[in-house]
Amino acid sequence: MRAEPALRGEAVRVSPGDRGKRLRSWLTNPVAVLGLVTTAVLVVLVVMPLIGLIGTTLGTDGLDAWQKVLSGRLAPNLFWEPLANSLVIGSATAIGSVLIGSFMAWLVVMTDAPFRKTIAVLATLPFALPSFALALAWETVFRNDLIGGRVGLLQDLGLAVPDWLAWGTVPISATLIAHYYSLTFTLVAAGLATVNGSLTEAGEMAGATRARVARSIALPIVLPSIISGAMLAFAEGVSNFAAPALLGLPVRFQTLSTRLYGAIATGETERGFVLALLLIAIAAMVLFASTRVVGGRRSYATITGKGGRRSAISLDRWRWPLTLLAGLIALATTILPGLVLLMSSFARRTNSLTGGFTLHFWIGESDPGFAQGQRGILLNPTVIEAIWTTIGLGLAVAVCATTLGLAIGYVITRLKRPKFLSNALGILSFLPFLFPGVALGAAFIALFGRPIGPLPALYGTFAILVIAGAAYTLPFASQSGRAAVGQIATDLEEAATMTGAGLGRRMVRVVIPLAARGLLAGAVLVFVKMIRDLSLVVLLVTPATPLLSVMTYRYASEGFAQFATAITVLIAVISISATLLARRLESAAQPWSEAT
Structure with missing residues (x-):
């Protein structure tokens, strides 16, 4: 019998007729159509803004901006010094976050604490x-008289606060470490939860010390x-705007994000766009390096069919x-900043x-002799409008991003052919990670x-905030969508399809x-x-669209610290309440859920 071409290793030729049939079958597949529509939306949200940014810097003014930023007379001040400051802060944030987050994760997941x-x-x-919030709390405690104005709590009590502790690299790095170690804690805790207790017990039975077991068994598993x-x-440390703006700009300490904001705010848009592209490039290189390092480590399979159990390490x-x-770390990064902000307000x-x-x-009424006649935030119409605008923005972005995330997750988990479509959606949904907020x-x-064309300029409108917010949060929404849809067995949808249910009905009645x-x-x-975001919206907000985070920054910049801290307390209450709600809604049980 003559072997088929595919079995002999020969190339299989597809006739134009076969291609047409395949294309028609794809276009009549509702999941493929949904994938095409979703891909088009992501191109508008992710690809077109990047193309527009690049295109703006390729004109005559843009090319001149590239030269001034990278090699001009002002290049050290415009780029190289802010770059060095950003890299130092990013490195400090990474090291501090790993040390604190890993320790907290190990204590919570692996020990009998x-x-x-x-x-x-x-x-x-x-x-x-x-x-x-953490930057404002730091300023309330450690601010000195270097730039005039009211000093912080320590100097008010007669204690001298050195400049390096009040402004610049140290306070910015400290507040960012306090903010981002939670991210490392979450990732490392999830990794430690997969460590099979039998592995550590086997190491101890072989005579290895606890330090050797931790270094040779647990560490390689959780290293990714x-x-x-x-x-x-x-x-995140390199691209953060809020902390450098509050603790660095008053003493002319610049990072790439604050320099970018300053360029656009003063009308040097091409220069700002050049800095934005450089910031995107740095973030992309960092995340690409992370993917390469983590993706290259393939030998850490610890979840097998044999079953396993975790045994808590006795700390004696x-x-x-x-x-x-x-407890002191949690006190210093959560409870004390909250109390300082509340009392400061x-x-x-x-x-x-x-x-x-x-x-x-x-709740104070206007008094010309107090706070320059400004009313309390709960009686200030602008703040009240900002509260509703902020909540409305959060809800609108949550609905848009979650809808997109559901569509992305459904297409990726359900569409088998064409494969390139689901791959494209996965890549496009990840790209916003490469964009720092500013x-x-x-x-x-x-x-x-x-x-x-017929579309008017959207700058200064609520619409651009929603569109940008949906793009910015797309990676989180798409991951949630993939995880949620991936847990639903296809048998349920197949049964619905046999009863004549189309894609829309299956989504409404089964998937959602x-x-x-x-x-x-x-x-x-x-x-x-x-x-709680400031980096994304600080350039997009106008007086017509007030937001709480931007009002906080402006109040703090103008010296109205009490108003700034009061609004920050409002944001913190809303954010923490929503976060605790999200924890209760999580489907996966946490490894410490039964701990006392």
Whole structure:
């Protein structure tokens, strides 16, 4: 019998007729059509802003901006010094986040430390706080008289605060570590949860010390999670805007993100777009390196068909000292900043917790002799409008991003052919990770800052905030969608299809109800991210679209610290409440859920 060409290794030729049939079968497949529509939406949200950003820098003014930024007379001030500052802060953030987050994760997941559940909850809360909340709390305590104005609590009590502790690299790095170690904690805790207890027991039975077991068995298994956490913390530290703006700009300490904001805010848009592209390139290289390092390690399979169990490591005499250390970390990064912010919002004098307290900054009427006649935030119409605009933005972005995430997850998990379509969706949904918030805001200004055909300019509208927010949070929403849809057996949809149900009916009657819990948890996380975000919206907000995070930054920049901290408390309450709700909605049980 003559062997088939495919079996002989020969190329299989597809006739034009076969191609046409295959194309028609794809176009009549509703899942493929959904994939095409979703891909087109992602191209508009992700690819076009980047193309617009690049295109703006390729004109005459743009090429001149490239030269000035990279090699001009002002290049050290415009790029190289901010780059060095950003890299130092990113490195410090990565190292500190890994050390603290890994320690907290190890204590919670692997040991018999008491109060592990409480420590776990407290360790996840700093990431729910706005990064500028920790910066404001730091300023309230450590601000000195270098730039004039009211000093912080310590100097108010007569203690000298050195400049390096009040401004610049140290306070920015410290506040970012306190904010982002939660990210590393979550990743490392998930990695440690897969460590099979029989592996560590076998090592101990072979005579290995606990340190040797941790170094030779547990560390290699969890190393990909540690590397991922470090790289993400580095990328976030490099691109963060809020902390450098509050703790660096007053003393002219610039990073790439603050320099980018300053360029666009002063009308040097081409220069700002060049800096945005450079910032995107740095973030892309970091995340690419992380993917290569983690993806290259293939020998850590610990979940097998044999079953396994985790055995808590006995800390013996170190049980209470290490628990106390973890409690102090949680106290310093969660509870104390919250208390400082709350008390600062009642302080009669800026940054002074010893000069008396007042409710004026919350519910006070206008008084020309106090706070320059400004009313309390709960009586200020602009703040009230900002509250509703912020909540509305969070809800709108959560709905849009979750809908897109559901479509992406459904297509990726259900579409078998054409494979390139699901691959394209996976890549496009990941791309926003490469855009730091300030850079993505600049990209949307470059694309939508002017009319496009019949579409009017969207800059300054609520619509551009929703579109940019949906793009910015797309990676979170798409991961939630993939996880939620991936847990639904295809048998259920096949049964519905046999009864004549189309794609729309299957989605409404089968997929969405079964995936609702995971989708809702993802939507809450998107909502929280938008509520507390400053980097993305700081360039997009105008007086017509006030947002709480931007009002906080502007109040702090203008010296109204009490108003800034009061609004930050509002944001923190909303964010933490939503985060705790999201934790309750998570379908996967946490490894410490039964801990006491």
